[in-house]
Amino acid sequence: MNLANHIEHTNLSPTLTISAIDQLVDEAREFGFVGICVPPFWVKRAQREIGTNKILLVTVAGFPLGYSMTETKLDEIKRAIDNGADEIDVVWNISSFKTGLPWTKVEIAKCSKLVHDHQKILKVIIETAYLSDAEIAEASKLCADAGADFVKTSTGFASAGAKVEHIQIMRSAIPATVGIKASGGIKTYEQAIQMIEAGADRLGTSSGKTIVTHNLNP
Numbered sequence: 241m242n243l244a245n246h247i248e249h250t251n252l253s254p255t256l257t258i259s260a261i262d263q264l265v266d267e268a269r270e271f272g273f274v275g276i277c278v279p280p281f282w283v284k285r286a287q288r289e290i291g292t293n294k295i296l297l298v299t300v301a302g303f304p305l306g307y308s309m310t311e312t313k314l315d316e317i318k319r320a321i322d323n324g325a326d327e328i329d330v331v332w333n334i335s336s337f338k339t340g341l342p343w344t345k346v347e348i349a350k351c352s353k354l355v356h357d358h359q360k361i362l363k364v365i366i367e368t369a370y371l372s373d374a375e376i377a378e379a380s381k382l383c384a385d386a387g388a389d390f391v392k393t394s395t396g397f398a399s400a401g402a403k404v405e406h407i408q409i410m411r412s413a414i415p416a417t418v419g420i421k422a423s424g425g426i427k428t429y430e431q432a433i434q435m436i437e438a439g440a441d442r443l444g445t446s447s448g449k450t451i452v453t454h455n456l457n458p
Contacts, residue, residue: 242272243432246441248298249448250277250423252396258285265289271452277329277444279303280320287324298327298363301351304395306331306367310347317354327361329392329421329444334370337379345386352387363390363421368406369398376406377413384414390442394424401425404438411439429454 249268251260256279264276265286275296278286283299290297301316302308310333317328330351336344348364355362364383368376383391391410393402401424410420422435423444432443432451445451 241433241436243429243436243443244272244448244452245274246432246436246443247273247448247451248275248277248296248421248423248442248444249273250396250444250446252277252279252300252303253446256282258282261286262289265293265295267449268295269293271449273448274442275327280316280323283320283323283325296326297324298329299325300329300331300365300395302331302333303329303365304331304397306333306365307335310343310350313347313351314354317351321355321358321360325360327363328355329363329365331365331367331395332379332383334367337375337382345382348383348386348388356387361389362387363392363419364388365392365395365423367395367398368393368403369400369424373406373409376409380410380413384418388418390419390421392421392423392444396424396444398424402435402440404434407435407438407440426451 261282268276277298280299299320302313366379380391402422419441421442422440426445427447429451
């Protein structure tokens with residue numbers, strides 16, 4: 241299995257610097273990662289460094305807590321696309337979902353329409369660490385019904401990240417046409433394989449280099 245085709249090489253550290261962005265691009269080019277995921281502030285720089293290379297440029301919106309106003313998320317998305325982003329990972333409104341508000345789905349549909357109007361891809365982060373198994377299934381279906389292209393497990397900022405059992409729940413809840421991105425705490429080759437075997441299509445990780453070079457390590 242060519243894991244690099246599944247990996248979004250990620251650095252969303254609050255203390256990252258411009259050199260870290262350039263390193264992400266260089267390593268994505270070297271190891272053949274499908275894409276890189278960077279903070280909104282660095283999208284324009286990353287796009288410039290990627291140039292003509294076939295590396296997807298991913299960024300985030302409503303990150304990492306998800307309870308900003310819908311209008312704010314839409315503005316973030318539009319600016320990210322204008323700056324060169326190919327895919328947007330938006331944190332859904334967990335607070336709204338836990339309250340049972342219909343607005344949860346409306347917001348995702350609004351984000352989906354904006355992203356798709358620009359022929360880009362929308363991933364929705366449901367933050368599985370804060371959800372029960374039943375809520376994970378419900379959340380995944382809600383996102384798929386509202387037009388998400390992918391449902392994503394985690395921001396990496398909660399108490400726990402991707403888990404195999406959660407990927408399996410998500411996969412059983414949504415159509416095969418909707419992808420799953422596992423992220424948060426994926427650090428080893430073995431974890432990466434387990435996530436994909438459970439149903440993940442993409443892996444968001446800052447350990448991509450370690451994962452794809454595991455056989456080279458003594």
